[in-house]
Amino acid sequence: MIFRTFEKQELKKLFEILAAHNRIIGPVETGRDRDGRPVYAFADVTDYDDVELKYSITKLPAKRFFLPFKEDLSTFRIENDTWQKEISYNVDRPLIFFGLHPCDINALNKLDKVLLHSVYPMPYYAAKRENMFIVGMDCIPQPYCFCRSMGSDTALHGFDMFITDLGSRYFVEILSNTAFNFLKNIKTSEPGEDDHVLYMKVVAKRNNEFTRHVDTTDLTKILDMEFQSEVWKEWGDKCLSCGTCSSVCPTCYCYGVDETVDIDLKGARKTKMLHSCNLIDFAEVAGGHNFRPGRENRLKYRYYHKHRGFVEAFEESLCVGCGRCGESCLADITVPEVIDSIRGSGRNK
Amino acid sequence: MEAGETGTRTYLGVPLYRPRVAFFEFSSCEGCQLQILNNESTLLDFLSLVDVVNFREAMTGGSDDYEIAFVEGSITRDDEVKRLKKIRKKAKTLVALGSCACFGGVNQLKNRFKDINKAKKEVYGRHPIDSEPVRTLEDIVKVDLKIYGCPVKKEEVEKIALHIAIGKSIVFPKYPVCMECKRNENICLFELGEPCLGPVTRAGCDSWCPNSRAGCWGCRGPADEPNMEQMKKIMEEYGFSEETIMDRLECFGGFSSLMGKGNTK
Ligand code: SF4
Ligand code: SF4
Ligand code: SF4
Ligand code: SF4
Numbered sequence: 081m082i083f084r085t086f087e088k089q090e091l092k093k094l095f096e097i098l099a100a101h102n103r104i105i106g107p108v109e110t111g112r113d114r115d116g117r118p119v120y121a122f123a124d125v126t127d128y129d130d131v132e133l134k135y136s137i138t139k140l141p142a143k144r145f146f147l148p149f150k151e152d153l154s155t156f157r158i159e160n161d162t163w164q165k166e167i168s169y170n171v172d173r174p175l176i177f178f179g180l181h182p183c184d185i186n187a188l189n190k191l192d193k194v195l196l197h198s199v200y201p202m203p204y205y206a207a208k209r210e211n212m213f214i215v216g217m218d219c220i221p222q223p224y225c226f227c228r229s230m231g232s233d234t235a236l237h238g239f240d241m242f243i244t245d246l247g248s249r250y251f252v253e254i255l256s257n258t259a260f261n262f263l264k265n266i267k268t269s270e271p272g273e274d275d276h277v278l279y280m281k282v283v284a285k286r287n288n289e290f291t292r293h294v295d296t297t298d299l300t301k302i303l304d305m306e307f308q309s310e311v312w313k314e315w316g317d318k319c320l321s322c323g324t325c326s327s328v329c330p331t332c333y334c335y336g337v338d339e340t341v342d343i344d345l346k347g348a349r350k351t352k353m354l355h356s357c358n359l360i361d362f363a364e365v366a367g368g369h370n371f372r373p374g375r376e377n378r379l380k381y382r383y384y385h386k387h388r389g390f391v392e393a394f395e396e397s398l399c400v401g402c403g404r405c406g407e408s409c410l411a412d413i414t415v416p417e418v419i420d421s422i423r424g425s426g427r428n429k
Numbered sequence: 430m431e432a433g434e435t436g437t438r439t440y441l442g443v444p445l446y447r448p449r450v451a452f453f454e455f456s457s458c459e460g461c462q463l464q465i466l467n468n469e470s471t472l473l474d475f476l477s478l479v480d481v482v483n484f485r486e487a488m489t490g491g492s493d494d495y496e497i498a499f500v501e502g503s504i505t506r507d508d509e510v511k512r513l514k515k516i517r518k519k520a521k522t523l524v525a526l527g528s529c530a531c532f533g534g535v536n537q538l539k540n541r542f543k544d545i546n547k548a549k550k551e552v553y554g555r556h557p558i559d560s561e562p563v564r565t566l567e568d569i570v571k572v573d574l575k576i577y578g579c580p581v582k583k584e585e586v587e588k589i590a591l592h593i594a595i596g597k598s599i600v601f602p603k604y605p606v607c608m609e610c611k612r613n614e615n616i617c618l619f620e621l622g623e624p625c626l627g628p629v630t631r632a633g634c635d636s637w638c639p640n641s642r643a644g645c646w647g648c649r650g651p652a653d654e655p656n657m658e659q660m661k662k663i664m665e666e667y668g669f670s671e672e673t674i675m676d677r678l679e680c681f682g683g684f685s686s687l688m689g690k691g692n693t694k
């Protein structure tokens with residue numbers, strides 16, 4: 081791994097070099113909530129001053145840029161009794177992500193396992209993912225973050241460069257050639273012993289700031305044992321089956337496909353729309369049978385996919401502990417509380 | 430092209446059936462019908478798929494020979510009952526168009542008054558009219574299809590007409606508005622300090638109101654198996670009064686059968 085340090089004003093220069101020929105996505109403030117706290121989102125940025133590098137977390141993850149909520153998989157032109165199919169992967173240039181936190185980088189790495197490195201890669205995702213440049217940025221743990229428990233508090237790969245704020249200057253890890261070459265355009269220096277010491281201090285301080293933890297020891301087995309637990313019913317009673325948790329989750333990838341015909345009968349399209357396993361019709365099949373009736377069932381299977389099924393397939397869970405789902409859930413259903421209650425349900429019996 | 434027959438329009442070489450349709454209105458603002466006329470860019474395409482034989486808002490005259498009746502409005506008078514029954518007899522398919530027809534709509538608010546005369550006096554003063562408690566179409570006749578919304582979404586009506594023509598099944602979302610709201614990347618209104626019925630209301634409007642930073646009033650009625658109890662708890666937690674909740678839930682009549690029932694699962 082190659083490390084460098086650079087003065088803070090150099091970052092703006094780097095941004096401008098990247099922005100000159102590329103589309104940049106970064107964190108921006110989109111409003112204030114009822115308590116006056118800023119609300120952040122990933123959006124196209126052209127001006128460095130709009131980038132909120134000290135953002136807490138965005139409400140929605142960056143996935144809409146590589147797994148859009150709605151995406152045409154194919155369109156058809158219909159003329160008389162013939163038709164012409166057109167396929168576009170809906171990407172026209174590389175994307176640069178400027179300031180992704182470790183959780184969101186790890187989320188991409190998890191998605192890669194399913195959508196890129198599986199038997200049937202998804203070309204719509206691959207086309208975007210393989211034309212991506214990622215500048216990672218360290219974060220300040222929030223009260224709802226439990227990424228450390230999920231092993232997602234640091235990113236080991238999946239980015240081009242990763243920046244850590246040392247206070248007086250930036251420390252950067254370089255993982256790709258492209259990043260190395262871009263960095264030639266700004267003033268950087270080899271880190272010295274004092275930089276190493278400072279880096280470790282900063283990291284140790286951050287480690288102490290995590291307040292939310294969840295015990296994942298033996299979780300796959302415990303989930304198996306507690307399949308019939310009463311606790312699921314309690315959470316199910318609260319759940320609105322609204323799908324918000326999946327929409328805001330950086331790792332949820334389930335979708336449905338809609339086929340529509342244009343009203344002028346001259347065109348048709350196949351559209352992919354992200355769905356959620358909490359929605360009532362998620363497991364409804366032709367003929368009307370629903371394999372997941374009942375809110376508690378659907379909610380339970382969301383946890384089984386993330387913390388059991390995915391772990392068995394990939395030896396890691398499909399949750400980075402960003403806490404977005406719990407923060408956005410109007411019924412206050414949070415991952416740490418659900419898992420704690422399942423772990424504890426044996427004790428209460 | 431002869432109406433009601435297989436016409437010259439084809440889809441993938443297959444001639445399309447062009448049904449004879451009629452539009453009728455009862456007690457309503459006629460806004461739903463207006464929605465259909467509203468979309469000038471697609472109106473002609475819509476009209477080429479169906480043969481409109483009766484549409485007071487758009488044409489004069491009209492025929493009584495139709496297969497599909499789109500009926501807007503709720504039933505508030507005796508003569509309306511008779512007219513509706515007549516339409517039912519003539520139509521093969523009767524479609525309730527909009528929330529007034531489906532749930533009673535805003536009109537049903539007067540049913541809140543135990544004494545209908547009080548409501549009448551309040552609204553019409555010294556010019557009383559004949560008005561009974563509001564009923565939905567289904568209270569009187571069999572309804573084959575319901576198109577929700579106040580007003581209906583023209584894209585949805587067009588899609589239904591299209592699906593009838595090309596023989597594709599008609600499906601409505603069963604899940605609540607929140608899913609569309611997130612798709613549209615809105616900041617949740619509760620976070621902005623506003624109430625919203627999105628978590629229990631049937632999607633399909635593409636989160637029309639939250640897209641303009643206004644909370645949902647539930648005009649499309651309940652989603653499948655809505656969690657009413659939790660919805661009320663959320664409203665309370667965010668500091669909204671019982672009255673605010675009830676005002677919204679009662680506004681269009683879609684939730685009336687669920688009132689006080691709490692959990693519907
Ligand atoms: S857990 Fe929360 S966000 Fe997810 S579907 Fe249930 S109520 Fe909605
Ligand atoms: S399940 Fe929740 S905490 Fe885990 S990655 Fe998804 S949004 Fe984040
Ligand atoms: S099954 Fe549910 S939890 Fe798993 S990826 Fe799909 S929506 Fe997300
Ligand atoms: S604004 Fe309303 S519809 Fe949108 S997420 Fe919030 S509660 Fe749901």
Ligand code: SF4
Pocket residue numbers: 578579606630631634635636637638639644645646647648649650
């Ligand atoms: S958001 Fe609610 S009130 Fe507004 S159109 Fe949709 S269903 Fe009706």
